[in-house]
Amino acid sequence: MDPYQTLKGKILLRPEINLPEHTIEHLIQSGQLTTIPAITKQKFHYKCNRCTTTNRQHFARISCARCQTTHPYCRNCLRTGRVLFCEKLYLWAGRDAAWPEQTNPCHWEGSLTKHQLQAADAIQQAVRAPGQELLIWAVCGAGKTEMLFPGITAAIQQGKSICLATPRADVVRELYPRLKQAFPQTEIEALYGGTEIRTGKGQLVIATTHQLIRYYKAFDLMIIDELDAFPYHNDKNLHKLAARAKRRDATTIYLTATPRKKEKRRIAAKKLPVVFVPIRFHGHPLPVPQLKLDIQLQKKLKQSRPPKSLSAYIQSRAQERQFLLFVPTVEMLTKMEEMLTGFPLKFTTVFSEDPERKAKVNAFRDKEFDLLITTTILERGVTFPSIDVVILDAGHEVFDEAAIVQIAGRAGRSPEDPTGKVLLLHQGKTNAIVDAITQIKGMNRKGSQL
Amino acid sequence: MRECLICQSPIEEDITWSNFLLPSVEKYICEKCEQRLELIGEEICKKCGRKMESAGICSDCAIWNNHPVYQGVFKQNRAVFQYTPFMQEVIAQWKFRGDYQMIEVFRPYIIKEYRKYFGKVKAKVTPIPLTEERLHERAFNQAEAIAKVMEIPIENALARKPQSSEKQSKKSRRERIQSENPFILTKSLNSPVILVDDIYTTGMTIHHAAKMLTDDECSPVYSFTLIR
Ligand SMILES: [Zn+2]
Ligand SMILES: [Zn+2]
Ligand SMILES: [Zn+2]
Numbered sequence: 001m002d003p004y005q006t007l008k009g010k011i012l013l014r015p016e017i018n019l020p021e022h023t024i025e026h027l028i029q030s031g032q033l034t035t036i037p038a039i040t041k042q043k044f045h046y047k048c049n050r051c052t053t054t055n056r057q058h059f060a061r062i063s064c065a066r067c068q069t070t071h072p073y074c075r076n077c078l079r080t081g082r083v084l085f086c087e088k089l090y091l092w093a094g095r096d097a098a099w100p101e102q103t104n105p106c107h108w109e110g111s112l113t114k115h116q117l118q119a120a121d122a123i124q125q126a127v128r129a130p131g132q133e134l135l136i137w138a139v140c141g142a143g144k145t146e147m148l149f150p151g152i153t154a155a156i157q158q159g160k161s162i163c164l165a166t167p168r169a170d171v172v173r174e175l176y177p178r179l180k181q182a183f184p185q186t187e188i189e190a191l192y193g194g195t196e197i198r199t200g201k202g203q204l205v206i207a208t209t210h211q212l213i214r215y216y217k218a219f220d221l222m223i224i225d226e227l228d229a230f231p232y233h234n235d236k237n238l239h240k241l242a243a244r245a246k247r248r249d250a251t252t253i254y255l256t257a258t259p260r261k262k263e264k265r266r267i268a269a270k271k272l273p274v275v276f277v278p279i280r281f282h283g284h285p286l287p288v289p290q291l292k293l294d295i296q297l298q299k300k301l302k303q304s305r306p307p308k309s310l311s312a313y314i315q316s317r318a319q320e321r322q323f324l325l326f327v328p329t330v331e332m333l334t335k336m337e338e339m340l341t342g343f344p345l346k347f348t349t350v351f352s353e354d355p356e357r358k359a360k361v362n363a364f365r366d367k368e369f370d371l372l373i374t375t376t377i378l379e380r381g382v383t384f385p386s387i388d389v390v391i392l393d394a395g396h397e398v399f400d401e402a403a404i405v406q407i408a409g410r411a412g413r414s415p416e417d418p419t420g421k422v423l424l425l426h427q428g429k430t431n432a433i434v435d436a437i438t439q440i441k442g443m444n445r446k447g448s449q450l
Numbered sequence: 451m452r453e454c455l456i457c458q459s460p461i462e463e464d465i466t467w468s469n470f471l472l473p474s475v476e477k478y479i480c481e482k483c484e485q486r487l488e489l490i491g492e493e494i495c496k497k498c499g500r501k502m503e504s505a506g507i508c509s510d511c512a513i514w515n516n517h518p519v520y521q522g523v524f525k526q527n528r529a530v531f532q533y534t535p536f537m538q539e540v541i542a543q544w545k546f547r548g549d550y551q552m553i554e555v556f557r558p559y560i561i562k563e564y565r566k567y568f569g570k571v572k573a574k575v576t577p578i579p580l581t582e583e584r585l586h587e588r589a590f591n592q593a594e595a596i597a598k599v600m601e602i603p604i605e606n607a608l609a610r611k612p613q614s615s616e617k618q619s620k621k622s623r624r625e626r627i628q629s630e631n632p633f634i635l636t637k638s639l640n641s642p643v644i645l646v647d648d649i650y651t652t653g654m655t656i657h658h659a660a661k662m663l664t665d666d667e668c669s670p671v672y673s674f675t676l677i678r
Contacts, residue, residue: 057452057453060549060550060551061550061551062550062551062590063590063595063598064589064590065585065586065588065590065591066586073550075549078543078547078549082547082549
């Protein structure tokens with residue numbers, strides 16, 4: 001096998017390269033591979049050149065049997081492969097990627113709405129412009145994957161390497177079959193640290209942002225999905241990894257439904273071009289959250305008794321309609337479970353570490369429950385066609401602007417049932433609540449003007 | 451603030467009237483994780499040191515004690531922790547992911563249990579070796595890391611033959627007992643010995659190592675493991 005296949009665009013540890021020593025030596029001597037120390041000592045700290053961390057807590061010391069000294073190793077890299085101070089990283093320095101020519105790579109036969117098409121055109125233009133950045137600000141349920149198809153098509157036609165990075169493994173799992181179907185002749189990899197599709201030679205790589213740790217100047221088109229989601233939005237190292245994985249003239253597309261302050265500032269300063277997709281693919285506006293002030297909310301929660309506003313909602317709701325109840329903490333989940341026994345409701349709870357998370361979500365989808373009580377983990381991604389949404393204690397700090405917009409975006413997803421109720425139970429409006437509602441109304445206004 | 455080496459949650463440093471004047475003992479894990487480490491306790495098998503309902507000899511050891519080749523090759527094993535699913539994860543982080551620093555989690559427990567069982571024993575300490583290949587890959591020998599905690603000079607009297615497989619799980623128990631001894635003697639100790647290893651599971655490894663030593667006039671041979 002040609003070593004070029006799996007080494008191009010990579011930065012790897014020796015055990016990650018499945019080649020004999022003499023081949024590696026040959027590649028180094030012929031200038032196709034270069035090596036750098038895996039960890040370097042800087043003035044006041046160490047730096048791991050693999051994950052880019054300089055955080056003191058990420059370095060521990062090992063009495064090393066390889067080099068017979070005691071030296072640092074990187075704990076931040078443990079999940080993807082420990083990095084020793086006495087190790088080297090191998091960087092590809094040989095010829096650029098060359099992909100099979102394709103004139104018609106996209107086999108998707110659906111069509112885009114007028115608004116999706118606008119975004120798709122902008123992406124396509126950005127793909128052709130070296131170094132361009134573009135933010136697609138698309139509401140929850142806008143159908144953003146399909147909007148990417150024309151841009152990806154253009155990139156494949158031009159023989160470019162493409163990365164679709166996302167903070168969440170669920171998204172990688174969900175996107176892989178859809179892209180595989182749309183681009184059947186393209187070599188696609190799906191990397192998320194689980195049972196994945198890893199060949200080391202994909203032209204289109206769908207990966208969690210952590211997986212970019214093995215890429216170096218690899219991609220001409222970098223698409224970052226859910227730019228604002230944890231852990232990407234607050235992890236500097238992941239930003240550095242994404243930057244390192246791009247080639248110098250790469251195009252960068254950011255996708256988000258709820259940009260953070262940093263992006264909003266860049267948009268306002270005209271430093272980041274933006275395209276809005278203010279309407280869902282089914283053409284209906286976003287449900288605007290309704291507020292319900294409950295002046296005894298905290299008191300009742302403290303007493304572990306159901307707040308009046310919640311009981312009132314449960315009693316007045318349409319019986320056959322399912323709803324999601326978002327609570328601020330895991331502790332509150334257990335409390336809610338006690339509080340709601342006695343109500344004529346079939347319900348269960350779910351949180352991020354819940355081993356039965358998947359099964360419970362599926363059971364809710366199969367209508368085995370009227371109600372699913374959840375922490376903010378279900379704020380993204382999970383889609384139920386026909387539900388209402390209630391946030392309990394919406395003034396709690398975990399419900400920031402982005403979280404509220406995302407949660408509200410769970411309602412009215414289906415074209416058959418495009419409306420849905422979003423109810424915020426609170427004991428005092430926060431800026432986050434106000435800003436979220438302003439954002440949703442603003443998008444709806446933009447949508448109606450188009 | 452420090453993060454727990456196991457679960458990464460922040461560690462609360464509690465300062466009370468009783469300890470604020472003392473030099474603070476560095477904490478490496480949070481209280482939740484600390485509570486999940488299960489010591490073996492007092493009721494154990496007199497031979498292999500596993501946790502028992504009541505003290506005695508366990509059925510595994512009864513077999514070893516009647517084995518034509520291995521009976522009497524070693525005196526007893528003593529261990530620190532039970533092999534719980536949680537411990538299995540902790541060990542995976544240490545050995546297979548290579549997080550050397552995890553030894554700090556075990557250190558105080560190793561010191562305490564070692565003193566309890568072997569404090570008065572006069573013997574040389576020999577860690578169970580890895581093959582050269584495995585040692586290079588891992589960059590440390592976990593048995594040696596445990597032995598170093600005891601702060602007693604270490605005698606590397608054994609080596610592991612290159613091809614011998616350390617993964618025994620695929621063979622049946624009978625095959626394992628009959629399998630070839632993977633160790634070679636590199637040094638004559640002529641003294642009582644305490645073998646050190648991370649885990650005592652079937653006892654095969656310890657019996658093989660002990661056999662090499664007893665055949666070379668070492669007596670008695672004990673063993674001390676982190677886990678049973
Ligand atoms: Zn690192
Ligand atoms: Zn070293
Ligand atoms: Zn026993």
